[in-house]
Amino acid sequence: MIMPVLNKADPGDTVVVHGGEYSESLVIDKSITLVGKNRPWIRGGYTGHVILVSAPGTTIEGFEISEAGTRLSKDFACIRVEADSVKIRNNVISEPLHGIYVKAGSHITIVDNVVKGRLDLIRSDRGNGIHLWNSRHNLIRGNEIFNVRDGIYFSFADSTTILRNHIHHVRYGLHYMYSNANTFTENLFERNVAGAALMFSKHIVFDRNVFARCRGFRAYGILYKSMDETHAMNNLIIDNSRGLFMDNSNFNTFENNDVVDNDLALQILGNGEGNAITNNNFINNLSNLLMGGKGTGTIWASEANGNYWSDYRGYDLDGNGLGDVPHKIQDVFQVIETQVPEVRFYRFSPAAEILEVAERTLPILELGTENDPIPLFRPQTNDDVPWARAAEIASVSSPAAGLIFFVIALLPFSLLIFSNWRRGRVHVR
């Protein structure tokens, strides 16, 4: 048992726990350093919090911590923090409700932990990987979080730095509510419902993140709802059902990002203003923009240049790297689609192609107000975009299957030879 040892320890002591199984819940109410060697396993037995920290300056390191209580209304967690300057490092958290729940503590450091959520619960009954409430100036770095409800949830949590985390198979990778002046950098979000859902917050800066493979009817790479003055740059948004969604958001800047291979690159409901989307590469998206109203009020170009659009059909006669004619961001099909979504069934039909060509040569429909006045003629190379990180999660190749197709390919040819051989007999009869 660890608890009796903790009771005897003085503030400032270091308690070292050696590998083994410990079925108990811990309450840490004085500032000690709790170190696990060979990953001791603390099992809470599904009753309440597994470790409750109420002393500032506590460190917890090297444990596996499991079996928090399952009542979501009580917000049970594997590690519950109610003090400042707590360090949680290199732990594995399994069978949690919430993984780490910080209630009104600041300057918390959460580094190199793994949080594995409970697959036996439906997603709405699961807790969050890391939950911050009324908490400031935290550092969350190098954690892997999966199978929980939201990866990292912020509620009234300002000025927190999120660095190099890997969050996958959750609802929202990051979920900000009323949390201002946060930054997140170099994180990898994949296969979530939304990579990052930013809501009702201001002054969020994010840089060099990957948002990948958010697929589903309500899936988004990045979701803004009532967000003001965020600044997004050098992110890679790849292979999502929708890349960036904006609702009721104002004065946000989105620049130098690569938006690639999404079914829909941007969905902007026309209820915001002053958003600037400039200097990005939009490559190989099936559609670029779906909007809610008549226009989005978006600024599509800085003074120097606009964005690169891989479906731009203009030309660059003066060779200055900028297209000589503005790029209509919505094609005729997207205009119709805004009114009648079902028309998408005909998206790739020859009729749709004909309509597009006809529209380009003889404009008959008003294609809306969304124009990029000075589109880039070539994609810009931006080494800050984390393509190498994305390559880690790309599909594996399977050379063996080539053999199967080789056999299938032989089939028609062998049939030809067979029929050749039969030919004489058919004719004789």
Place this chain on the structure above:
Amino acid sequence: MNHPLLLIAMQEFTLNRRNKWVTSFAGLFAFLTLFISYFGMVTSGYSGFQDFARTSTSLINLTGFVIPLFALLLGVFSFISNREYLELLVAQPISRMQVLMGKYLGLLLTLLITTIAGFSIPGILISFTIGPAGILSYVTVILFSLLLAVVFSGCAILIAQIANRQQIALGVAISVWIFFEVVYGLAMLGATLYLSPAVLKSVLTLGLLGNPIDVFRVLSLLAVGGAEFFGPAGATLMKLVGSEAWAVFLGLAALLTWSVLPVVFAMRLFSRQNL
């Protein structure tokens, strides 16, 4: 192998195989599929994300173009161009149904082999880059393409019965092709300008069933990208039919209806026809 049905089918297949048009058409199809896959998957620098879905979309479009045209022309030709041979066949002591079905099976065999050859060669190339899940959806697309070939060979033999002069039959075949490729889709898109959104929802969704090429395209895209590939439209479809499996079932049922009905009509016409 002595059944007259099979003999006629093999004979038809042999004639098709000897036909230089058929071989060049098959060669062109295989070349185009290879070309599209090569530029879609290999030279674009496969990133492991959506390249496969995008390449498949192009392949699906190509198939939707080439296979119906090939089936219609070949089917009409085989009945119309060599009239004396047909008369000779009908004069044999076998039923007209056997003659028609024999020729139909021979036509099918030719088309199925062309389609498989056209898809399997890029398949070798593609499977060196995609994962196992992608290969499964690729094979599904091949199966749907085969069904499309079946549908249009049925249409071809029906056209050959309706219009039995060569020029007329060819004209009808090409018109039918253009109708299903372009006119039908344009009519659907045009409808969006005139009908109210509430009506359009069902017109556009149910309207898919009226065109086998549309059924084929939507089924194939479902296999490659899933229902969310269609965005909100996909959600409507799921709400309408319940699940993706039901959508596929419904599509397959439509394709089967489309392949059986023309053959039944052709059979009735052919058995009463005065040659």
